[in-house]
Amino acid sequence: MKIRFFFLLPLLISLVPTAPSLAAGDRFALVIGNAKYPDADAPLKEPINDARAVADELKRDGFSVELGENLTGDAMRRAFDKLYGKIKPGSVALVFFSGFGIQSARQSYLLPVDAQIWTESDVRRDGFSLETVLGELNTRGAGVKIALVDASRRNPFERRFRSFSAGLTPVIAPNGTLVMYSAALASVVSDAGGDRSLFVQELLKEIRVPDLMAEETLNRTKMGVTRASRGEQVPWISSSLAEDFSFIPGAGGSRPATPPPAPPAAPAVVANNPPPPPVKPVDPAPAPSTDGGPSAAALADDPTIKSLTAKIAANPDDVNALYRRGQVYASKGAYSLAIKDFDDTLRINSKDVEALNNRCWTRTVVGDLQAALKDCNEALRLRPNFVDALDSRGLVNLKSGAVKNAIADFDAALKINPRLTSSLYGRGLAKQRNGSAQEGALDIANAKAMDPNIVQEFASYGVR
Template sequence: MRIRLTLIAVLALSIAPIFPPAALAADRFALVIGNAKYPDADAPLKEPINDSRDIADELKRDGFTVDVGENLTGDGMRKAFERLYGHIKPGSVALIFFSGFGVQSNRQSYMIPVDAQIWTEPDVRRDGFSLEAVLSEINNRGAGVKIALIDASRRNPWERRFRSFSAGLAPVVAPNGTLVMYSAALSSVIPDSGGDRSLFVQELLKEIRVPDLMAEETLNRTRVGVTRASRSEQVPWISSSLAEDFSFIPGARPPGPMATNTQPQIPDIPPPPPPPPLPKAETPILPPPDKPAQNPPSNDGPPTPPPQPQQPSINDDPTIKKLTERLADNPDDAGALYRRGQVYASKGAYSLAIKDFDASIRLNPKDVEAYNNRCWTRTVIGDLQSALRDCNEALRLRPNFVDALDSRGLVNLKSGQAKNAIADFDAALRINPRLTSSLYGRGLAKQRNGAVAEGELDIANAKAMDPNIVKEFAGYGVR
């Protein structure tokens, strides 16, 4: 149910005039690396390849020119960084995503290629790539906004070879205009989840897909999401020196300077409210019968009726207007259709959302995210057979897609297919044991299937993780 979190979050945004033209015009370049097959490791890492592909797909949607590398050797990483450097122009946005093994040495963090020969700590500095050095070179090439997303806080296979070592990654000393996020706290490591995608990337993608969020807010929300989902066992680290606004999905935030904060304190943001019900026409507000009208009759003619409230058109929403203008220039812009569908659904305009998802899927019949989002939207409005077909197609295209399993579980729950719902929620929880919506949904399904005590336990655990989960499901029409 990925759209569920994405859409709910859109509701909390304050949308204002258009995004600064300079930020829209800036060239966006990204280098995405997923390294999984390290000969010194006991087995290939399960998460980096899938995570890097998902991140690359999302960044392409967001207007980035993306270079993707998988299982890169030292020479391959060097060439990839050189290609990135060569693209950068003054004022460009440059982003690095790295998933694999990272090692800190001499108070710097190093991204490790798959063919690194590491026996002593100096070998890290010889074969690894310093994050600080990479960011410095990107800055020297003139990039205005520099972003590094590093999912490398894993226990590495070389630490036992060092006489002394520091686990995890080190704080980065980066040039101004840089935003850095690690998947875990400084000098800490997180265990392999056993799934095919990391919790960090799952939460990051949910927030990147929310239109109009500033990048710092996107990462702050990701940090809160990971912390909450892991019950504080994993707490990502953020460092920012951004001096200008930047949004992954440019929308309708006003320009303005940002305060420099080398390590922002992120508050415990409560989960956003559930999505709205289908919009209803407003009832005109008339004066009470026992009070005189605001405009009393006169000798000049009949009384003037009191003004009636005007219901604003959803198409006046600034984000929707911007996306509609973009589609007027290019009706085949699948990314704009997908985004507008998300915003329509967040506003309760489900039929318009489905039309946009339909068009997006016609342009890209393999868009698993659009299938999942349309599945969720159809589930909310009760078109359960069509929703089931969408979820099945998403899972055919991407087996074990946790969000589609979660969505299909909701379809089955609303359809009265409790056993099928339990099976889907079980499968989702095997991939992500902290997926609160699947835990709560499974609890409801177990109760309906007669396992009342087991269901109550799931529901209690889900409510302990997210006290708003009951209201969230009520918004889907499930109690």
């Protein structure tokens, strides 16, 4: 249930070095979602949504992003060539691929939708070797190469000339490379058929945790996927980064990340919470400090907030900077400041469903439930079946005592994403309050097994 800081899947990375060695414009990403393979029984349900969520997130983070959907071999070749042409010495280059992948001759290949594969040689003819892609990026001078590959799926191609699907294989990559597969080497996972893959859900959540180095972010993603799948899916990571990089320092996940930087005992709804020591009680802050969180003055020296504030000062209508600063404020428990930034984001673009969802969630935490419900309803009107807004509205209804409506929202969210722990736990609480103690206890137990921190997370929202 963490603030939907992408919104965003799904991916990724506004990688910024801890030392100022890269210019702000030297970050390039190619995001590909391939779903409609004619040789498959049915289109994959996750890659397009995953790719769009990742592309949206990267754009918010200042990446120059190219998004490709259902690319043929010729289209993938042109997309890679375009990426190669942008690279300058020291650039950060990121490739995200969701679709079918296959290993051949100890290399992993990304497959276009028109791949015609009947033999091993067809793989090398029609597929795109991940090692070759990373090598070309390195040759062009990229200082940091990132590959995030959600392609460990059973596919129809391997079965034609093998007795089983073997997943992907290790990458022999140049220095300065970070690679992550959605599942372990030589293993496959089924397409769950949800709104997003489990891999992208966890990745988008973790890259928004403030100030994590990239390797730690991916390790946390790995642990999240492993925990949520109960060990059935364990991502694989390989790193040869020579420097520390962080995924947008200071920017949290789609709701304040777990664990949030703000003290867990400082939920916005507890009126007698003492403010953190740095806060001056007389500090008015840009918005009334009704949440007991830090003031603008107390957070002014935070590097990310300082940078975003400078961008907003230069351009008060910089919607990406306003949205991102709202996320950072929310992740630090400064909810009034976050709401103000989401207000300004929506003033510029009233149809920004991510900002509506974030403001809904933040208003819920501070107890402004009527306004929160209005935000969530509008987000769902603009994007029906938006799982994050369903999850947020479930929390609104739970806190307001409309437990039947809460159960309906959490049911709808879990139908889209059965592993959404926050909806599972919230539904358990709602069922208990609706008189179904045994059913509720089962949901709560399952949610706690998937995420041991879920009880503390809800407590920080003022829900016990």
